[in-house]
Amino acid sequence: MKKTLFSLLAILLMFSCKSPEARKPVTQRSGDYINESIERNKKIVAAEEEQIMKIIEEDSTREYLSSPNGFWYYYNTKDTASTVTPQFGDVVEFDYDLRTLDGRAIYSDEEIPVQSYAMDKEKLFSGLREGLKLMKEGETVTFLFPSHKAFGYYGDKKRIGTDVPVISTVTLKKITQENNNQNN
Incomplete structure (x- = not known):
């Protein structure tokens, strides 16, 4: 009787278990x-982009360039002699400002x-990070x-609100090349 009860219980347990659905x-x-x-x-x-294009059209005194990265810029001070631009890992020293489109x-x-x-290697908003790669030491670019x-949907949680396009004038003061870049 115990064997039958045990077998019945084992069969019942076997068939009552199924994988979760x-x-x-x-x-x-x-x-x-x-x-x-x-x-x-x-x-x-x-x-x-329409606002930016209007600014560009109204300003005939400067030559604006379009970046393949989705922003526009012009040189305030341009270095035509140097060919050195910052590469991955190089340390750059720069100053900049931020303004509204007006x-x-x-x-x-x-x-x-x-x-x-x-x-x-560090956090910086994407436009400025990509813009620095276009610059040479001593140049000033707007x-x-x-x-x-720039700061996208979230802004900077201080003075820059949601979806605010910006103008930034950047001066690249110094490029310190990372050791493995000096041979390039």
């Missing part, structure tokens, strides 16, 4: 939110101390960054 979500989301967000961001980028100061260069930055190349 995935439950279906109570609510299903379509891609509507993501699609709406994409469309909203496309409109923001288009509006910001020229109002957000942060002046007096408020921002001279920065020391190891290229692509960049026009759409918000997605």
